[in-house]
Structures are given as structure tokens and as C-alpha cells.
Amino acid sequence: MSELSKQLTFILELDRLKAVYRQSLVKTDNNRQENSAEHSWHIAMLAQTLGQYADEPVNISRVTHMLLLHDIVEIDAGDTFAFAQQQDLDAQEKKELDAANRIFGLLPQAQYQETLNLWLEFEAAKTVDARFAKAMDCILPLLQNMNNEGGSWAIHKVKKSQVINRNRHLNGLAPTLWTFVCEQIAIAVANGWLIDD
Amino acid sequence: MSELSKQLTFILELDRLKAVYRQSLVKTDNNRQENSAEHSWHIAMLAQTLGQYADEPVNISRVTHMLLLHDIVEIDAGDTFAFAQQQDLDAQEKKELDAANRIFGLLPQAQYQETLNLWLEFEAAKTVDARFAKAMDCILPLLQNMNNEGGSWAIHKVKKSQVINRNRHLNGLAPTLWTFVCEQIAIAVANGWLIDD
Numbered sequence: 001m002s003e004l005s006k007q008l009t010f011i012l013e014l015d016r017l018k019a020v021y022r023q024s025l026v027k028t029d030n031n032r033q034e035n036s037a038e039h040s041w042h043i044a045m046l047a048q049t050l051g052q053y054a055d056e057p058v059n060i061s062r063v064t065h066m067l068l069l070h071d072i073v074e075i076d077a078g079d080t081f082a083f084a085q086q087q088d089l090d091a092q093e094k095k096e097l098d099a100a101n102r103i104f105g106l107l108p109q110a111q112y113q114e115t116l117n118l119w120l121e122f123e124a125a126k127t128v129d130a131r132f133a134k135a136m137d138c139i140l141p142l143l144q145n146m147n148n149e150g151g152s153w154a155i156h157k158v159k160k161s162q163v164i165n166r167n168r169h170l171n172g173l174a175p176t177l178w179t180f181v182c183e184q185i186a187i188a189v190a191n192g193w194l195i196d197d
Numbered sequence: 198m199s200e201l202s203k204q205l206t207f208i209l210e211l212d213r214l215k216a217v218y219r220q221s222l223v224k225t226d227n228n229r230q231e232n233s234a235e236h237s238w239h240i241a242m243l244a245q246t247l248g249q250y251a252d253e254p255v256n257i258s259r260v261t262h263m264l265l266l267h268d269i270v271e272i273d274a275g276d277t278f279a280f281a282q283q284q285d286l287d288a289q290e291k292k293e294l295d296a297a298n299r300i301f302g303l304l305p306q307a308q309y310q311e312t313l314n315l316w317l318e319f320e321a322a323k324t325v326d327a328r329f330a331k332a333m334d335c336i337l338p339l340l341q342n343m344n345n346e347g348g349s350w351a352i353h354k355v356k357k358s359q360v361i362n363r364n365r366h367l368n369g370l371a372p373t374l375w376t377f378v379c380e381q382i383a384i385a386v387a388n389g390w391l392i393d394d
Contacts, residue, residue, distance in 0.1 A: 004377060007246050011337070012344055014242055018235045019226035029216035035226075038215045041238035044265055045211055049204050049308070061258035068241055068261075111246070140208070147209055180201060 003108045010106040016075045023081045023152040024141050031148070036071040036079060043067045043136045050136070053174040056128045066122040066133040069115060073099035082141070082166060083158045096123075125169065135169040139177065142167070146184050150193025159197045160189050200305045207303040213272045220278045220349040221338050228345070233268040233276060240264045240333045247333070250371040253325045263319040263330040266312060270296035279338070279363060280355045293320075322366065332366040336374065339364070343381050347390025356394045357386050 001009075017040070021033040044067045051060040071079075076099035080092040104115045121127055125134045142163065145151035153163070163185055170178040188194040198206075214237070218230040241264045248257040268276075273296035277289040301312045318324055322331045339360065342348035350360070360382055367375040385391040 004250075004373060008340060011239075011243055011246060012340060014239060015223060015341070016225045018223045018231070018239075026212060026215045028213045034215070035235060037238045038232060038234035041234045041241070041265065042208075042211060042215075044238070044241065046208055048262060048265065049208060049304070053201075061261070064258070064261060064265075065245060068238065068245065107246070143205060143209060144212070176201060 006106060006108050007111070010103070013075065013103060013106055014072065017072060020071070020074045020079055022079045023156065024144055025148060025151050027144070027148045027151075034144075036074050039140070040068055040071050043140050046140055047133065047136045050139075050174075050177065053176050054128070054132050055172070055174060058132045059129055062118070062129045063133045063136070066118055066130065067136060069119055070122050070133065070137065072103055073097075073119070075099065075103060081152075081156065082138075083156060083162050128173070131169045131173050135167070135174060135177065138167045138169070139181065142181060142184060145193065146188060150188065150191065153188065154193045157195060159195045160185055161197060163188075163194060203303060203305050204308070207300070210272065210300060210303055211269065214269060217268070217271045217276055219276045220353065221341055222345060222348050224341070224345045224348075231341075233271050236337070237265055237268050240337050243337055244330065244333045247336075247371075247374065250373050251325070251329050252369075252371060255329045256326050259315070259326045260330045260333070263315055263327065264333060266316055267319050267330065267334065269300055270294075270316070272296065272300060278349075278353065279335075280353060280359050325370070328366045328370050332364070332371060332374065335364045335366070336378065339378060339381060342390065343385060347385065347388065350385065351390045354392060356392045357382055358394060360385075360391060 017037040018035050020036040022036055022039060024034040024039065025031045026034050044064045047060055047063045047067055051058060073096040077092060077095035080088055100116055100119050104112050104119065107115060121130045122133055125131055141152065145153045167181045170181055185194065189196045214234040215232050217233040219233055219236060221231040221236065222228045223231050241261045244257055244260045244264055248255060270293040274289060274292035277285055297313055297316050301309050301316065304312060319327045319330055322328055338349065342350045364378045367378055382391065386393045
């Protein structure tokens with residue numbers, strides 16, 4: 001199979017991410033569930049828009065690429081709610097690694113390795129780029145829920161401490177955004193959208 | 198309003214692109230109509246994957262940014278089928294410019310200007326980056342239709358000459374992709390998915 005054939009097979013496979021539905025709701029489309037493809041677009045736009053708030057040097061092009069591909073593994077592994085039980089989150093990790101190898105493995109060898117490495121960097125959340133990317137992936141559901149009377153938080157009875165822990169990448173990395181997130185969490189608790197625990 | 202408030206207002210407004218439905222079908226999700234947000238994600242991934250085929254130096258980060266924002270104007274202007282009547286396409290142009298000013302105008306001044314300029318560059322399709330971005334926006338529906346028994350081409354009785362004209366940006370810019378597209382068009386005509394005209 002030619003390089004181009006492999007690449008186009010990968011691209012057609014990506015279509016399936018449009019059929020992976022998340023817990024987040026699309027308020028502007030009758031509160032239907034959001035799919036992971038449109039979510040990936042939205043957080044890539046978020047990174048392009050909020051790059052200035054990183055206190056350490058962030059490469060927004062790399063962050064954008066990470067965000068575009070971060071959920072592709074869900075084609076095989078499905079979406080797990082961010083606030084699921086720890087055992088479910090652990091099981092998800094193995095499924096996602098297998099998925100990364102299968103799906104990125106559709107690409108030519110060098111591109112496969114490069115894409116896999118970028119995804120692994122995102123998952124590990126150690127580098128500045130990956131931490132900023134993770135932060136974008138956490139801020140957007142917060143914005144969506146705050147704009148939708150608690151959205152998926154309210155439905156799933158999520159706790160304040162869970163949301164704070166999930167947004168921890170912002171602390172130290174983007175102080176303005178961290179302050180904003182903390183303010184929003186306080187409002188959500190006051191409104192009864194998050195459990196005060 | 199603070200810079201951050203403006204930026205977050207813009208981000209929340211973007212949610213509405215998930216409710217703009219196109220003529221393309223999502224084969225892997227029961228052939229429902231595709232929305233412009235998930236389409237934008239998919240072509241951004243296409244650009245990241247096919248950058249090597251550009252014969253002139255292309256900045257894939259700029260191309261990706263263009264592709265992420267190229268359809269945002271549809272929030273106000275709606276989607277017009279690529280092969281609509283010329284008078285409808287002309288009317289769309291004015292609506293899209295108004296939309297660009299309103300929606301990108303939600304951003305702080307400098308970011309508004311930068312985003313508007315990038316969108317105008319895409320629309321003008323004169324620079325190498327914009328031509329490559331346009332090419333990505335044309336190849337993906339072709340792939341989707343070829344993988345779906347003609348998809349939206351077959352439904353709307355599209356002509357071969359229309360698809361060739363739409364993909365003309367590839368000619369000279371990315372010869373390998375141009376050859377591939379011409380081959381696919383020939384197959385589509387042979388299968389009766391495109392009208393031989």
C-alpha cells in the first residue's frame with residue numbers, strides 16, 4: 001500500500017470519531033450530546049484563542065496538534081466520563097493505548113511514531129505543551145456547564161473537589177485562567193450545580 | 198469587558214457551529230448530516246497528515262488555523278452547498294463577510310484583526326497556505342463521497358466538471374494529490390456517481 005493510501009485510510013477511519021458521544025451537551029443544538037470530533041475542534045480553537053495566558057513558553061501549534069488528535073483513541077475505546085470511578089478510568093487507559101497503536105498504526109511508519117509520541121506526551125501531561133493542552137480540555141466543559149445550568153456536572157452530581165483536581169494543570173501554568181476557574185467553581189457551588197465536597 | 202471575557206464569549210459563541218449542518222453525510226453515524234464543527238476538525242487533521250505533498254513551502258500550522266476557523270462564518274450565514282447556483286454563492290459571500298466581522302469582532306481588537314485577516318486570506322485563496330487549505334477542504338468531501346457510493350454528489354446530481362474546478366488548487370501545488378483526485382473522479386463517473394459533463 002502506498003504512503004498516500006495509508007494516510008487516506010487513516011483519514012477515513014477518523015470519520016468514526018463523529019459517532020463517539022460524550023457526556024457534554026450542545027446547548028445550541030437542543031442539548032443533544034456532543035461528539036468527540038466537534039469537541040476536538042472546539043478545544044483547538046480554545047488553545048488558539050487563549051495562548052497568551054501561559055506563563056511558560058508554549059508552542060500553540062504543537063498544543064493544537066495534540067488537541068486535534070487527543071481523543072482519536074475513543075474510536076475504539078469509547079468515551080469515559082471524566083468523573084467516572086477510578087477503576088473505570090484505569091481500565092480505559094489500557095484500551096486507549098491499544099487503540100492508539102491500531103489507529104495511528106494505519107499511518108506510514110514515521111508518521112505513526114510521531115503521532116503516537118505526541119499522544120503519549122499529551123497523556124503523560126508532563127511537558128508545558130501537554131499541560132496547557134490538558135488545561136484546554138478541562139476548561140471547555142467547565143465553560144459549557146457554567147453556561148448551561150450545571151450541564152453534565154448537575155446530571156452526574158459531580159463534586160467541587162473533582163473539578164478542582166481536574167483543572168490543577170492551570171495552577172502555576174496560567175494563573176489568570178486558574179483564578180477564573182476557581183471563581184467559576186465557587187459560583188457553581190453557590191448555584192447547587194456542584195456538590196460542596 | 199476584560200480581554201478574557203471577550204475571548205470566552207467568542208468561545209461560547211463557537212458552540213453554534215455544531216448546529217450548522219452540511220450536505221456531507223457521516224457514513225459511520227447512520228448517514229446523518231455532518232456539522233461544520235466536526236468537518237473543521239476532520240480537515241485540520243487532513244492538513245496535518247498530508248503536508249508532505251505540497252510542492253511549495255507550506256506552513257501547516259497556519260493552514261491548520263485557517264481550516265479551524267474557515268467555517269465559523271456559517272454560524273450566521275449558514276452552509277451553502279459547494280455546487281449551488283452561482284447567484285446563491287455570490288449572495289453567500291456578502292453574508293459571510295458580515296458574519297466574520299460580527300463573530301471575530303467578539304474577540305479583543307488585535308486578535309479580531311489577526312483572525313479576520315487569516316480568514317480573508319483563506320477566502321482569497323492566493324497564498325500557498327490558503328491554496329493548500331482550500332485543497333484540504335475539497336479533498337475531504339471527495340473522499341467521503343467516494344467511500345459512500347457517491348454520497349452528496351449522487352444526491353445532488355453533481356457534474357464532473359464542477360468537481361474538477363473545485364479541486365483546481367491542487368493542480369501545480371500538490372501534483373500527487375491532483376493525480377489521485379483525477380483518478381477518483383474518473384472512477385466516480387464510471388460508477389454513475391458524477392454526471393459526465
